[in-house]
Amino acid sequence: MTTPPRDEAAGRVSPVTYTYDWYERFFERLLDDGYTPASYDEPLGDGDLVVRHDVDLSPAKALDVGRIEADLGIRSTFFFLLTNPLYNPFHRPNRRVIHELVEMGHDVGVHFSTHQYWGEDPGDEAIETRVAAEREVFGTAFTDPSPAVSFHRPPEWVLSREFDRFISTYERRFFADVQYVGDSSQRWRDAPPDVDGGPLQVLTHPGLWGTEDATFEERVEEATAYQFDRVERFVEDEFVHDRNTIGEYDHRGTASRGADEGRNGR
Numbered sequence: 001m002t003t004p005p006r007d008e009a010a011g012r013v014s015p016v017t018y019t020y021d022w023y024e025r026f027f028e029r030l031l032d033d034g035y036t037p038a039s040y041d042e043p044l045g046d047g048d049l050v051v052r053h054d055v056d057l058s059p060a061k062a063l064d065v066g067r068i069e070a071d072l073g074i075r076s077t078f079f080f081l082l083t084n085p086l087y088n089p090f091h092r093p094n095r096r097v098i099h100e101l102v103e104m105g106h107d108v109g110v111h112f113s114t115h116q117y118w119g120e121d122p123g124d125e126a127i128e129t130r131v132a133a134e135r136e137v138f139g140t141a142f143t144d145p146s147p148a149v150s151f152h153r154p155p156e157w158v159l160s161r162e163f164d165r166f167i168s169t170y171e172r173r174f175f176a177d178v179q180y181v182g183d184s185s186q187r188w189r190d191a192p193p194d195v196d197g198g199p200l201q202v203l204t205h206p207g208l209w210g211t212e213d214a215t216f217e218e219r220v221e222e223a224t225a226y227q228f229d230r231v232e233r234f235v236e237d238e239f240v241h242d243r244n245t246i247g248e249y250d251h252r253g254t255a256s257r258g259a260d261e262g263r264n265g266r
């Protein structure tokens with residue numbers, strides 16, 4: 001996992017490694033080139049750089065990336081996926097991550113998956129209602145969520161579309177009308193993205209990066225193993241060990257169904 005992936009045809013080490021070192025240098029270079037960090041509140045002009053993160057895999061790595069950027073003086077926006085089965089943004093360790101990002105000066109918001117609700121375009125009203133509901137839930141734990149929302153694996157019908165009740169990171173002014181570069185599926189592996197000095201949106205997925213280089217598949221595996229381990233420890237602590245079982249409901253002969261399940265069949 002620590003060996004840099006190689007370009008098999010040329011036998012050379014790939015020019016881009018998905019490491020925090022490379023990540024930091026990449027953003028350092030953008031700043032050296034004259035880019036200034038911007039947000040979704042304002043229209044982007046030449047030299048404006050809006051930095052966005054879709055947190056699909058790893059809140060822990062969002063924190064790593066947030067620290068790197070804060071040290072560089074970059075304020076970015078982290079979008080969390082409420083509807084994913086891999087991590088729960090409201091689980092305490094993840095809430096801490098989100099609060100820390102806010103304390104560093106970053107914005108946080110909702111990464112919205114249309115796929116969880118619809119197979120095709122349900123129309124503005126349905127989208128706006130559902131997005132508003134997720135933003136409201138997110139806002140119960142994290143004050144002032146970003147007015148911007150990013151769509152997870154955006155279907156064609158949300159691209160370059162504007163909504164009344166929220167800002168979309170795929171509106172023309174942040175997407176079609178500017179330079180837009182993203183690290184999805186580690187697609188920068190063969191070459192770093194070219195930027196031309198015009199308004200720029202950069203999307204990164206924190207879960208794809210790490211201290212050592214690793215392939216996309218390895219990162220997914222790594223993040224999954226991390227979360228599975230957390231689930232296992234949680235279940236052990238809260239449901240399995242006697243000290244924490246809901247023993248008060250487990251009276252002899254009248255054991256509740258929940259307690260039985262918690263004891264793994266006993």
Ligand SMILES: [Zn+2]
Nearest residue numbers: 054056152153
């Ligand atoms: Zn996503």
